Amino acid sequence: MTKVPLPLKVNGSDYYVEIEPHRTLLDVLREDLGFTGTKESCREGECGVCTVSLDNKTINSCLLPAVAARGKEIITVEGIAASEELHPIQKAFVDCHGLQCGFCTPGFIMSAKALLDENENPTEEEIRSYLAGNLCRCTGYNGIVDAVKQAASELRKLNKV
Amino acid sequence: MITKDKEKVQETTVVGKRLNRLDGPDKVTGKFVYGADLDASGILHCKVFRSSIPHGRIKRLDISKALAYPGVRAIMTAKDIPAHIRYGHTLKDEVVFARDYVRYYGEAIAALAADTREIAEKALNLIEIEYEPLPVITDPEEALKPGAPLLHPDWKEYTGNPALIRYDNVCTHASIDLGDVEKAFEEADYVFEDRYTSQMAHQGYLEARAGMAHVEADGTVVITSSTQNPFGLLGNLSEILQLPTSKIRVISTGVGGGFGGKLDLGVEHFVALLARKTGRQVKYLWDREEEMKAAAPREGSVIYVKTGIMKDGTIIARQGKVILDAGAYSGDDTVIASVAALVIRGSYNIPNVKVDSLAVYTNKANCGAYRGPGAPQTYYAIESHLDKIAEKLNFDRVELRKQNALKNGDLGPTGQILESVSMEETITKVVEKIEMDQPRPKYTGRGLSCAIWTSAGGSSCAYVQLNDDGTVVLITGGKEIGTGAITMGVAQIVAEELGLDITDVRLVTGDTHATPFDFGAQGGRTTFNVGNAAQIAAQDVKWQVLQAASEKMNIPLESLELQNKKVYDKDNPTTNISLAEIAADRVWNGGPILGRGSFIIQPTEYDTSTIKGGVYPVFNFPSFHTHAAEVEVDPDTGEVTVTRYVAAQDVGFAINPTGAEGQITGGVVQGIGYALSEEIIYKDGFVLNPNMTDYKMPTIMDVPRIETILVESSSKVGPYGAKGVGEAPIILPAAAIANAVADAIGVHIHDLPITAEKVLKAIKQKQDK
Ligand code: FES
Ligand code: FES
Numbered sequence: 042m043t044k045v046p047l048p049l050k051v052n053g054s055d056y057y058v059e060i061e062p063h064r065t066l067l068d069v070l071r072e073d074l075g076f077t078g079t080k081e082s083c084r085e086g087e088c089g090v091c092t093v094s095l096d097n098k099t100i101n102s103c104l105l106p107a108v109a110a111r112g113k114e115i116i117t118v119e120g121i122a123a124s125e126e127l128h129p130i131q132k133a134f135v136d137c138h139g140l141q142c143g144f145c146t147p148g149f150i151m152s153a154k155a156l157l158d159e160n161e162n163p164t165e166e167e168i169r170s171y172l173a174g175n176l177c178r179c180t181g182y183n184g185i186v187d188a189v190k191q192a193a194s195e196l197r198k199l200n201k202v
Numbered sequence: 203m204i205t206k207d208k209e210k211v212q213e214t215t216v217v218g219k220r221l222n223r224l225d226g227p228d229k230v231t232g233k234f235v236y237g238a239d240l241d242a243s244g245i246l247h248c249k250v251f252r253s254s255i256p257h258g259r260i261k262r263l264d265i266s267k268a269l270a271y272p273g274v275r276a277i278m279t280a281k282d283i284p285a286h287i288r289y290g291h292t293l294k295d296e297v298v299f300a301r302d303y304v305r306y307y308g309e310a311i312a313a314l315a316a317d318t319r320e321i322a323e324k325a326l327n328l329i330e331i332e333y334e335p336l337p338v339i340t341d342p343e344e345a346l347k348p349g350a351p352l353l354h355p356d357w358k359e360y361t362g363n364p365a366l367i368r369y370d371n372v373c374t375h376a377s378i379d380l381g382d383v384e385k386a387f388e389e390a391d392y393v394f395e396d397r398y399t400s401q402m403a404h405q406g407y408l409e410a411r412a413g414m415a416h417v418e419a420d421g422t423v424v425i426t427s428s429t430q431n432p433f434g435l436l437g438n439l440s441e442i443l444q445l446p447t448s449k450i451r452v453i454s455t456g457v458g459g460g461f462g463g464k465l466d467l468g469v470e471h472f473v474a475l476l477a478r479k480t481g482r483q484v485k486y487l488w489d490r491e492e493e494m495k496a497a498a499p500r501e502g503s504v505i506y507v508k509t510g511i512m513k514d515g516t517i518i519a520r521q522g523k524v525i526l527d528a529g530a531y532s533g534d535d536t537v538i539a540s541v542a543a544l545v546i547r548g549s550y551n552i553p554n555v556k557v558d559s560l561a562v563y564t565n566k567a568n569c570g571a572y573r574g575p576g577a578p579q580t581y582y583a584i585e586s587h588l589d590k591i592a593e594k595l596n597f598d599r600v601e602l603r604k605q606n607a608l609k610n611g612d613l614g615p616t617g618q619i620l621e622s623v624s625m626e627e628t629i630t631k632v633v634e635k636i637e638m639d640q641p642r643p644k645y646t647g648r649g650l651s652c653a654i655w656t657s658a659g660g661s662s663c664a665y666v667q668l669n670d671d672g673t674v675v676l677i678t679g680g681k682e683i684g685t686g687a688i689t690m691g692v693a694q695i696v697a698e699e700l701g702l703d704i705t706d707v708r709l710v711t712g713d714t715h716a717t718p719f720d721f722g723a724q725g726g727r728t729t730f731n732v733g734n735a736a737q738i739a740a741q742d743v744k745w746q747v748l749q750a751a752s753e754k755m756n757i758p759l760e761s762l763e764l765q766n767k768k769v770y771d772k773d774n775p776t777t778n779i780s781l782a783e784i785a786a787d788r789v790w791n792g793g794p795i796l797g798r799g800s801f802i803i804q805p806t807e808y809d810t811s812t813i814k815g816g817v818y819p820v821f822n823f824p825s826f827h828t829h830a831a832e833v834e835v836d837p838d839t840g841e842v843t844v845t846r847y848v849a850a851q852d853v854g855f856a857i858n859p860t861g862a863e864g865q866i867t868g869g870v871v872q873g874i875g876y877a878l879s880e881e882i883i884y885k886d887g888f889v890l891n892p893n894m895t896d897y898k899m900p901t902i903m904d905v906p907r908i909e910t911i912l913v914e915s916s917s918k919v920g921p922y923g924a925k926g927v928g929e930a931p932i933i934l935p936a937a938a939i940a941n942a943v944a945d946a947i948g949v950h951i952h953d954l955p956i957t958a959e960k961v962l963k964a965i966k967q968k969q970d971k
Contacts, residue, residue, distance in 0.1 A: 078232015175901075180871075183867045185902065
């Protein structure tokens, strides 16, 4: 099959790949660019483990042809921390036991980031409704809700300074 | 909320604390490597060609076109496997590739290796097959009828654990006989009988099974996969590969959820065989459809339960028949049948018990271990049945449970003497918290369920290596699968013993050539068993440290103590030496310090005359549990919403309360899915919903915040008094929710899952009456 050239911007850096046009952003991120922090599970938009941010909107990267990400800003879980330190959301997932096997965690972190970008002080109900596209089979979700709450309060403090 | 054993006051600095798990930072940054992330240059991709019908004879299988497809490197079928090779958990009845016959929809027929995943997928479609369809048996009760066609006409030739009782389509028949049940039914004031059925359910781990393999020059096969049980795979691999176990190395990588589903072979034998055939490294990642059609789900079941009870509420007899729908091969149901048999009596002191528990072959995927195997459906049956009895006789359902609850010194179902029993305490606490007696609006209900549960035994080993900077490496064949058992529990035990911080403990786990034996991440056993082995190893290190310090400081050993990473002279604390200094010194003087721990649970004593054909005859260091659910039912749609959920669990001692609570919340939510929505739906032997859209697992919107109560009734043998924790939380939600739904609508539903359709139908039928 003929390949198409595709420049991609991931976590602030520029990449260039040549790919078959039907390939998903998920596969290109994981297989061609080595961003394996973004996970693969259902490949049909049901579980959210493949969630990444595309121009500040979260998408299921298993459903998006990579070519559709041309010219857009892609952020993955590897790219959300500004420095070596964990991002406050990442830290909160560790502190609040918001993860067990961790396979859903990158997706939840990306969705939580999008939520907190929109709403700096979400209620438990708002958190639950925003995260309904991400499945977790291990935690029962208590720790995830707690993590988002802690992260929200941390981020509010940071934003005030 | 935690309640402590009054007498037991332990001064600890690391265990018992809510510390963060060690693998957290890697998991939140995407650095953690799972089986699905494995890659290597020049790797080949495996795909498996699977049966498209539930039962039939293979008339023609032609792989030539697929083999000729550019980029395909090898295809293997039954022809490549010696005909005598069958493998299995307790009974060797399974084949690597279907030979002449397929017995379930999704059974492996061929495996191929190709340059890319896409080529592999395309080539799969070029394999040609013709079947002669055979009659399909999907109902285990049909399979039991005299004259039913035999799924395994050669069953007598299969080898397995000699304790198993087998006949016709029955691959296990375990039975328990305690007291005199016939006589007790005659004496009982009332006798009640019910029948319950339950569905097949998937573990639902988000990381599909994955792994890869290569072959070393001397023929050693090296397999890396997301297995929960690296040592446990060696036996079957050795038979399939015809290699001694020592020439197979299984390395377990990060596991993206297991819940029992990754205990047995899934990818490992296929990649090993293909790696050997091609001389290349081969990787296999299952897709979701394969997971739903051919993994190792929880079996469906039919359960009959009969109870004899006196006017004063004393239960004097319990009889049960459990029929497990094992699927095409026995899988783990040979063991699960025994477990279900133990559970039928429940957490009550019933003196007369008779159980027959059968695992039966049908034309479905063979079933495996899923967290709390055999228990959720059995507790659902007996606890629903008990609520019905309470209603009919006008007993208070809480008091009836308390009255009959197991107590210290009572006998278990096979005659073991029970210790550290906290049944009543768990009931009292849950009932109080959920406010069982508070008035409730129409179509709202509350339900309760109680359980006794086991923790698997087996042996575990650990080394603790003291590093020259005073930190340690814990080296064990045990495996962290997400529960926190090792990255919290065992690490905390090691840190506690040596006065370290948890972050001073590094972990090397789950590699059959690099780490010492462990019986696998199963049965809630890791913190208990690996914890014990690691505790012994850490104590060994401590002893060696004190001895080295004694020599170096010229102070008798008894006068020394290890604290704050230093060895002190107790009488003169200003005289001290750091752990790091001792460790570094020993590298060149006297030899590096390495601690060693090997642990096995002594088998629990029981009355062997009470059980026949049982390969899991007794509860190990049992724990006790009560759950309560509050539900709202929408009378127009039948939809059930769980509005509150409270679970009390006796954990013995919570090595990390946050970790223990996380096990409970996670298990409960999985159990809510099992209760209300999850089902692998079969029709005429075909799976109708092999995807996550139609296999409905609970999202964060579907469940309330789970409320947990940790009860600590110390066990004699567990580290610091801990009991097994991880499995039990899933065994009670179906029972509690079923009882809550019945409380809400006034009808008991006898078939899991309790879907909106079933509820609506029940409401309608009640109204029509
Ligand atoms: S893998 Fe993309 S939503 Fe599941
Ligand atoms: S932590 Fe395992 S799926 Fe969420």
